[in-house]
Each structure stands twice: as C-alpha cells, then as structure tokens.
Amino acid sequence: MNSETTPLPERVRPRTLDDVIGQQKLIGPKGALRRAVDAGRLPSMILWGPPGVGKTTLALLLAEAVKRPFVSLSAINAGVKDVREILGKSFGFFPPVVFIDEIHRFNKSQQDALLGAVEKGQITLIGATTENPSFEVNSALLxxxxxxxxxxxxxxxxxxxxxxxxxxxxxxxxxxxxxxxYDALLRLSGGDGRKLLNLLELVVTNHVNADELVISDDLVTSVAQQNIARYDKSGEQHYDIISAFIKSMRGSDPNAALYWMARMLQAGEDPVFIARRMLILASEDIGNANPTALIMAQNAMQAVRVIGYPESRIILSQVVVYLATSPKSNASYLAIDEALALAEKTSHLPVPLHLRNAPTKLMKEIGYGQAYQYAHNYEGNFTEQNLMPDELRGHKLYEPGHNAREAEILRNLQKWWGDWYGY
Structure with a gap:
C-alpha cells in the first residue's frame, strides 16, 4: 500500500482473526463467532458497538475465514436500487456476505429489500451499527x-x-x-481505534524532520487542536457538539440549541439520533414540569422516521424550540436514581401485609390484603395509609421542582402528607 495516500488504519488493518485486537469474547478460542467460523457456518448478524472497535474489519475477516464473496455497502449513500443490484448478481456456488455499514440509517423499505434474501439464504447479512438495533432495525429482519x-x-x-x-x-x-x-492520544481519540491511529499518524507526519520524535501529551494536544478535522472524519467533535446541544436545551436557550443542532445536521448526523436525544431530555430535564414535552418529542422521533431528511429538519426545529423554552424539572430523574439506590440497600424489607396480594383463602386468613384502604373511596383519592415498608415510613424520594405544575403537586403533598413527609 502507498503510505502517502493510504490512511494508517487501512495500512495496519488485521489480516486474520488472530490479528484482531479486542473482542476476544466473540473471536477468542471459545467465542461464538470463532466457533461459527470453525464450523464453516456464518449466520446473518448485526454487530453493535461504538465507533472504531473493528466492526468493518471483523466483517471482512469473517467472510474471508469462511471463503465467501464479500460486498460492502454504506447505508449513508446506498439505496434500494443498490441492494437489488447486489441481489441480482451471481456470485457462484456460495452466497455472498453483504456488509452494510451504519445499517441503522436504512429506512423500512431498504431493510425490507434485504429481508427475503436473508430469509432464503441468498446472502449472509452483516450489519454494523452504533445504535441499539432493537430501535433501528425492523423486527422481521432483526x-x-x-x-x-x-x-x-x-x-x-x-x-x-x-x-x-x-x-x-x-x-x-x-x-x-x-x-x-499515551494519555492524550487515548483521551482525544475517545476509545475510537480508527481516530487513534489517524491521530498517531498526524503527530508523526507533522514532525518528520525530528532526530527523535518523543510523543508527549502536550505535543499530541497541540497537533490535534491545529488539525482536528484531519483525524476526526466528520470534522466535528461529535460528542462535544451533542453535549452542547443538550446543555443548550437544558439551559433554556433555543438559539444555541438550534445552532448546535444545525452543526450536527451539516456534519451528516442521523436525524433520528438527534430526535432520540431530545426524547431523553424531555423526560430527564423537563419531566412533570411540562409532560406534553415528552409527547412532542416522541411524535417528533416518529415523524422524522416517516418523512426523512431534509424535511424533518423543520420538525426537529419546532420541537427543539419547544423543549428549550419549556419549564424544567429533573425531580423524577433524581427520584428514580435515589429509589434504585435505596432498593439495592433495602431489598430485604418485606411488603406490608395490607399491600400483599391474597389469591388464596389461607393468605386471606393470615392477614394478606386486610386493612388495605382503597384510594378511590377517599376524598381526593388520598389515604393516610403507609404504602412503604414499615422501616421506610415517611421516606422521601420525590422532591417536586420549582415550577407551576409541580408546585400544585407540592401543595397536595403538603395537604395530605405534611405530617409524615415534613413539607
């Protein structure tokens, strides 16, 4: 390979499964993929993992290991026509391995075009994704x-x-x-092997005339800051921009939120990925201060999937502004984390007798379900009955936020539970 034109990650790409660094649970001596290769049977699969861990390399080496033709597509620029062209080709006696990078970007019709061929064994599909496949891959294909x-x-x-x-x-x-x-190399590449090698090559080629190049943290940081677009494929500090986007919505600044979203869209970010982050924020940072935000975000994600880009930018813009300008509360988010921590420490505590289910006569006789106060029989659907384990009576997990809607919840709590909870 020509070192002047071929990137370092390609020049040092592993040539056999034994050369692969990492993923030993899958390709080690007892790994599932190693056993499949040894048996000469390669199933259709989805490789799910973060960027730069070797998904593309692994797909190629698996195909070579079972001596099968290998065809590669990128879901970013391939369509149904490209898929059908591959399915219409003859590859001889053995069906090809069709590798689709970023398969989560294929829409339903594109994925459906693969379904019949996978089902009939005409191809072995290997899809690579950084997103949870249960969200992005059709259930039939999955x-x-x-x-x-x-x-x-x-x-x-x-x-x-x-x-x-x-x-x-x-x-x-x-x-x-x-x-x-190695600290700066590892920190700036964020665990992405491809970016790590690109950054390493960048540092070396920027100091070709040095008698001895000493790679220090200061040197790596300086080179990276001057040439970030050269070792980051997108030219965008991916996770930094996402962080800025979320923090701008959380900070109620619609202008900043729109700007950072535009940066992501210009860099080719998947609109569904953006919509999913908005859905998380709607619950984590807005919550019951404005429950409609969660509905808006959910509908936005569905709409983005249906109509696609570029029209989906309008929907994203509308909902980003809505989320950024909504009142904020993280009370429910904090409450569940505290509840999980408390549950871990107190899993030995029994359920009070009056809250237990009593499906048998014996259970009823020993007091299961007795003295339970049915909330609908009481004013405002509140009772003064303890519904926690006795040892946690009066323990607070949910602290209403400082906003109009949760202020109403607080008033109700003060009215009905003031003595126990100390409001």
Whole structure:
C-alpha cells in the first residue's frame, strides 16, 4: 500500500482473526463467532458497538475465514436500487456476505429489500451499527439475525494498537519515535481505534524532520487542536457538539440549541439520533414540569422516521424550540436514581401485609390484603395509609421542582402528607 495516500488504519488493518485486537469474547478460542467460523457456518448478524472497535474489519475477516464473496455497502449513500443490484448478481456456488455499514440509517423499505434474501439464504447479512438495533432495525429482519455486542477497546488494547502500528507499519517504523505518554492520544481519540491511529499518524507526519520524535501529551494536544478535522472524519467533535446541544436545551436557550443542532445536521448526523436525544431530555430535564414535552418529542422521533431528511429538519426545529423554552424539572430523574439506590440497600424489607396480594383463602386468613384502604373511596383519592415498608415510613424520594405544575403537586403533598413527609 502507498503510505502517502493510504490512511494508517487501512495500512495496519488485521489480516486474520488472530490479528484482531479486542473482542476476544466473540473471536477468542471459545467465542461464538470463532466457533461459527470453525464450523464453516456464518449466520446473518448485526454487530453493535461504538465507533472504531473493528466492526468493518471483523466483517471482512469473517467472510474471508469462511471463503465467501464479500460486498460492502454504506447505508449513508446506498439505496434500494443498490441492494437489488447486489441481489441480482451471481456470485457462484456460495452466497455472498453483504456488509452494510451504519445499517441503522436504512429506512423500512431498504431493510425490507434485504429481508427475503436473508430469509432464503441468498446472502449472509452483516450489519454494523452504533445504535441499539432493537430501535433501528425492523423486527422481521432483526429476528433473522444474531446480534453481537462489540465492547469498547480497553486502555491496554488501545496502547497495543499504537505500539503495533509503530512496529509494523513501514512508514512509521522508518522514523525514530518514542512514546513518552499515551494519555492524550487515548483521551482525544475517545476509545475510537480508527481516530487513534489517524491521530498517531498526524503527530508523526507533522514532525518528520525530528532526530527523535518523543510523543508527549502536550505535543499530541497541540497537533490535534491545529488539525482536528484531519483525524476526526466528520470534522466535528461529535460528542462535544451533542453535549452542547443538550446543555443548550437544558439551559433554556433555543438559539444555541438550534445552532448546535444545525452543526450536527451539516456534519451528516442521523436525524433520528438527534430526535432520540431530545426524547431523553424531555423526560430527564423537563419531566412533570411540562409532560406534553415528552409527547412532542416522541411524535417528533416518529415523524422524522416517516418523512426523512431534509424535511424533518423543520420538525426537529419546532420541537427543539419547544423543549428549550419549556419549564424544567429533573425531580423524577433524581427520584428514580435515589429509589434504585435505596432498593439495592433495602431489598430485604418485606411488603406490608395490607399491600400483599391474597389469591388464596389461607393468605386471606393470615392477614394478606386486610386493612388495605382503597384510594378511590377517599376524598381526593388520598389515604393516610403507609404504602412503604414499615422501616421506610415517611421516606422521601420525590422532591417536586420549582415550577407551576409541580408546585400544585407540592401543595397536595403538603395537604395530605405534611405530617409524615415534613413539607
């Protein structure tokens, strides 16, 4: 390969499954994929994992290991026509492995075009996705595929990736390079092996005339800040922009929220990904201060899936402004986290007798369900009965936020539960 035109991740791409760094639970001696290869049977599958952990490489090596033709498509620029062209080709006796990168970006009709071929065994499908396939892949297609979860590369594995590149790549090996610290390389690449190797090559090529290049944290940070678009494929600090987007909505600034969303859309971010983050925020940061926000966000995600981009930008804009300008409360979010922590510590506590189910005569005789106060028989549907384990009587988990809707909840609590909860 030409080192001047071929990126480092491609030059040092593993040539066999034994060369792959990481994912040993899948491709190690007892791994599910290793057993499949040894048996010569490769199932259709979805590889789900974060960026830069080797999904594309793994798909290629699996196809080579079972000696099958390999065809690669990207869901970003492929359509139904491209899928049908592949299905119409002859690949000889063995059906091809069709790899679809970012399969979560295929819409329903594109996924349906694959369904029959997968079902009949005309192709072995390997889809790669960074998104939960249960949300993004049609249930019919998903039911015909095994889902394998790829784990993020560990620190030791990322360091091994750097050292292997320095030792094996002809271009890097010809230069005197010593790594003083790996911290900045690992931090700035965010666990993405591809970005890590691109950044490593960028640092080296920016100092080709050095007698000995010492890779330090300061040097890596300086090079990355000057050339971020060269080692980050999208030219956008992906997770930083998402963080800014969410924090702008949380901070009730519709202008900033629209700006950061526009940055994501310009960089080619999946609109469904944006809508999903808005759906989470509607519950986490708005909650019962404005329950309609959750409905708006849910409808937005459904609409984005139906109409696609670019028209979906209008819906996204409408809902982003709505969420940003809504009153905010994280009371429910804090309450469930506290409840989970409390449940872990108190799982031994019994359910009070009056709250227990009594399906048998014996249970009724020993007091199950007796003295239970049916809320609908009381004014305002409130009773003064303790509904927690006795040891947690009066324990508060939900603290209403400072907004009009939850202020009403607070007034009701003060009216009905003031003595126990101390409001």
């Amino acid at each position: 039911s015909r595929c095994q889902v394998y979860v790829l784990e993020p590369l560990s620190r030791d594995e990322l360091i091994l990736l750097v050292n292997r590149a320095l030792n094996q790549d002809e271009y890097l090996r010809s230069r005197p390079v010593r790594v003083e610290s």
